[in-house]
Amino acid sequence: MAHEFLRQAPDRPESLVTYLPQTIPAAAFAPAGSPHAPTESAHRHAALDRGAMASLARLTGGISPHAVLDAWSDWTMHLARAPGRQLELAERAQANWLKLAQFALSGLSGTFGEKPFPPGPHDTRWSHEGWDKTPFTLWQQGFLGLQDWWQAATGDLRGLRKQNAERTGCMMRQLLDTVSPANFPLANPEILERSLSTGGRNLVEGAAHFLDDACHIVAQEHRPVPEDFALGKVLACTPGAVVFRNDLMELIQYAPATRTVRPEPVLIVPAWIMKYYILDLSAQNSFIRWLVAQGYTVFCISWRNPSADHADLSLEDYRTKGIMRAVEAINAIVPGQRVHANGYCLGGTLLAIAAAAMARDGDDRLASITLMAAQVDFAEAGELLLFLDESQVAFLEDMMWAQGYLDRPQMSGAFALIRSEDLIWSRSVRRYFLGEQDMPTDISVWLRDTTRMPARMHSEYLRGVFLENRITAGRFAVEGRVIALKDISVPMFVIGTESDHIAPWRSVYKTLLFTDCDLHFLLTKGGHNTGILSEPGHPRRHYRLGHRPAGALYCDPDSWLAAQEPAEGSWWPEWARWLDGHSGAPMPARLLGAAQRGYPPLEPAPGSYIHQA
Structure with missing residues (x-):
């Protein structure tokens, strides 16, 4: 194992910079020909270290023994x-x-x-x-x-x-x-x-x-x-077609279910950690099918399941080749209309990054932003934060460096x-x-149908977004320039769930702390997935809804909770009423795709990426 890493190291110097910049000093990666250029020996030694850690990671299931020992020794000495x-x-x-x-x-x-x-x-x-x-x-x-x-x-x-x-x-x-x-x-x-x-x-x-x-x-x-x-027959069976595909995602447009639709289309950005059809499960609890029935032209991203060949995909690739490319395609298929963007879980975090960058650059193609169980600040990120520190992230990075991805x-x-x-x-x-x-x-079935995550992208997410919390610290740069969530001026609708242990609702609520736009915050009963899948008619459901006008003073989450009376039922109709209020008058329903503008229907929904194992 070590010999294999040593053999490959001279051919992969860039990987040492990309995945783990702190492994060896920055001077070791100076340009070729400079007095401080790295030697082949430096690459080999670094590769040996990383290969050893990657082998250990396979034995421990990705849990860093150094982090474990540090926790126990800290506790023992203080006790x-x-x-x-x-x-x-x-x-x-x-x-x-x-x-x-x-x-x-x-x-x-x-x-x-x-x-x-x-x-x-x-x-x-x-x-x-x-x-x-x-x-x-x-x-x-x-x-x-x-x-x-x-x-x-x-x-x-x-x-x-x-x-x-x-x-x-x-x-x-x-x-x-x-x-x-x-x-x-x-x-x-x-x-x-x-x-x-x-x-x-x-x-x-x-x-x-x-x-x-x-x-x-x-x-x-x-x-x-x-x-x-079966996918496409029982699950993910809302009628539609793939209207765009690149090496990172497929863009699905769903067939209209009503004679008229709102002018503004809706783009759904799911998390890349699981497949998109959590939002298009069975016919009775499909969020996408329900939204189409409310008279909207709905698009959804279906991420590919990356392999070792996609190890160099970055978080920026997911923004540009994913969200921004989808918005570009939608603008061609539905010309002249701004887009209602809806991000779920990590997809919501990425959408917030994209929206802040668009606002900074004067790009006004978004009509509204909805974040479902999505965090923008990770200081109180819940129980998953227990497993992440510098040692653990470095350990995962070494394992992904060897594999090219984080496996299921x-x-x-x-x-x-x-x-x-x-x-x-x-x-x-x-x-x-x-x-x-x-x-x-x-x-x-959806929970077991997990995906892999590219090494570079996941490392950037763990380190920059999760561990270092750069988005709300004013240190997250897009295209070389820092973004700020307060630049977002379009209306926002943010949804948290009461018993979410992945994105705790008080952490999700902190979106109000870092934005100044008109914002509705809704807290619904349920967990990370079950709270979002709260279709009308679902028994024993309730929600709380509050409104923060643009520029209003901040209210802490506990005070907000005490001031909001619960309403019985599903939150979906409440969100649809809000969406209607930020949409134009209905118009005749649209056909799928726009062949004359380069976006013909490629294949029926749910496409091919959803089937990648």
Whole structure:
């Protein structure tokens, strides 16, 4: 492995600059012929370092051991010099044992009292009624009592970096989850009950599921979309056509569903981390299908799934070849009309960058901007921030340098760890011990249909946007000039979701802090995906909506929340009313594409990039 990197290093000097400028001093990359020009030896030594780190990254799943050790050593040293906290933890341990003893004694009468350690809101491991009976309830409470103690032990400590406190707490939860009684057949009443009723058939079927999953993991195979959820037939089936394609994206235009449409078209910019059809799932919850039915000409970007050949694609490429090229195509297909731009998740972050650059340059082709669960400031970026610091980013950069991209398992694993008790352990128990098949749904099929991310682009995003928070710090440059979100003057509609752990709503709300334009902020019930997929008729949904006029004073998120009364139902019609208010009078519906202007329909929606594995 090291020999291969050494052999290739002289032919790839630019990659060392592009992906990890801090690996070796800048002088090492001086122009050829200068007194400080890099030597072949410098490239070889750097490549050896990066090759070694890339090999280690494959073994650790992309988690930097240096970051792990730093967190634990920071926590250990601060705890060692804090006798007050040590005494507090000793007292808490004593109190927890006393609670457990009292709970156990209450069961001697035949019925247990109230459980002293209730499970968390996302912890579904204890839903079976058997966990209320002896001895299982004692094992459960013993485990949750230990979990409670470690949560206190890894809490904030004077002098301890907050990120390291949260990181040690997260890692300890992962370690404790491996020894949960719910994971062991003889300690889990649901597994015992199922084994007795089926004669052990569930364990045989579970073993088959385990072998099947193991084979796919070892082979790194991408599971195809089930036939019951075929793309273009069941999912992503809104009628339309690809009207433009380049090496980075396909632009889909959807066929009108009404006789008249609003003059201004809508461009949807999805995240590149997953495929676009989260917004065009089944017919009943497709955001795109619903929007077309409201009388709009809708376009959507479908990003390609990059391979190692696309390692040099940059964040700027995604802006120019993606958003800006799409706007150019739409202007040709729908001439004379400004565009309503809608960005989801990372697509919204990229759209904000593009919109700020357009505003700076006097480009007025946007009619409005909608950001759905999208952040522009990453100082409070949620639980994903636990996994990112300089050491972790450098580790990922070395791994991507070797591969050319960030692969699916390396990306999805970080998301799963955040809700490991449900996304990892509960699923494992159901599949491997209860013998249950994964019952696919439209959203679970989409979740498994992940994509790769080009090395250069993802490095630029992690370092410049996420880690260094350059967008709102006034240090993010487009075409050599810094952008500012306050330059945006078109109306904005920003949507956050209440239980979003990827883009926490208070972080999304900070868009109000860095903009001066007329802005509506809407907070809806649900998580990062389920809150956005909130079609009319969806039960038990509500939202809150507030309006900040252009130039108004800032209101902090907690004060805003206290002032907004919840409204029942879906937020989609509320957004459509806002969009209507910034659109012209209806006109006859348009045909797909514009062959006479160089944009003929190329193939039916959903195109070909969506099928790339």
